Amino acid sequence: MSFPTELIELVEFLHHENPQIRAVAAQHLVGFSASSHPQNGIFRNDSFRPIKDLKVLICNALRPDQLSRKTAHDSLTCLVNLSTDPLVRSMLIDEGFLKLLMGFITSRAQGLADMFCMLLSNMAKSDDILKIMEVTMSPVEGVSSSTKAMDQLMDVFVKGAEKKLNQWANYDFLGNFFSDMTRFPQGRKYFLEKQEYDGVLPLSKVVVFTTHGSLIRRTGVASTIKNCCFDTSMHMGLLADEAANGVDILPFILLPLMGPEEYDDEDMDGMPDECQLLGDDKRRESDDGVMVALLDALLLLTTTRPARDLLRARKVYPIIREMHKAVEKEEVQAACERVVDILMREETNEGEEQEAHIVEESDEEDGQMIEV
Structure with a gap:
């Protein structure tokens, strides 16, 4: 693809010796970095030289002057947008x-x-x-x-x-990063093992955010939980309470799925304490994607017999039953039905594991690419 001479000159200005010219070039190139821009390919020019220049220019974020910070901001915006391209990502990961x-x-x-x-x-x-x-x-x-x-x-x-650490940052997007890291066995292993420096399972640190006010954070955490549930050898560890060195994950999955419904004594008998008597002001998770991810986590937990038995004993069925009555989106209703079908199914052979591929494990990334 050929590009206008003016545009070729503009990307070449990214490595001009004059910092003001570099700043102007970065500012004007932000629009071209969007994946939808027809001339987005200009950043591949000269063997991806513009990408190499942008990697250098973000270092201006270390400098105190306004021009340098603006150059870093615009260069970083370009890289965020351009990193939706697999070839660009391969140049960044070293x-x-x-x-x-x-x-x-x-x-x-x-x-x-x-x-x-x-x-x-x-x-x-x-x-x-x-x-x-x-x-x-x-x-x-x-x-x-x-x-x-x-x-x-x-x-x-x-x-x-x-x-709480940085007045300009909330770090919510790291939830998306963790979600994608747990696509890999190595990533799941990290989240499900106590770390040497503090003796804590990383997953137990993030589950508390399933009811956080930030949708970005909730989305990343819900997907991280779901991905960790692919490790069937850890199911009982995920469900065990802290006294048994577990994560006690069930309340963190169930609470976002619950509304102000009232349950009779039989339904509540065995239900996690955190899920009982929630009050009329309890609101269910509003995002369909988060709800489906948490329901898929429950579904994954049903793939092992001991976990299924525990989910039944902890009265997951009545919670999902009431949720199914309240939600309207077909995707969420279908996810509820998948969980209920497994929990209500009669066990055939003692210790037999579910043979169906309940939720397919995928190497595809979780979540959407981020553009600015």
């Missing part, structure tokens, strides 16, 4: 660039931290993102005592919610 992103994300003074989280989230659509599992950094005072990149990202996500 140890050096991952460490650069980590430094920006974990800095409590970084005004663009959330945008860097968006970029990392898009990069996680590539299988190469597993490289981050091996990345180590220096501990960050007041943020994380761990040297592992994954631990540091977990700490900023948990501690930084609602701008």
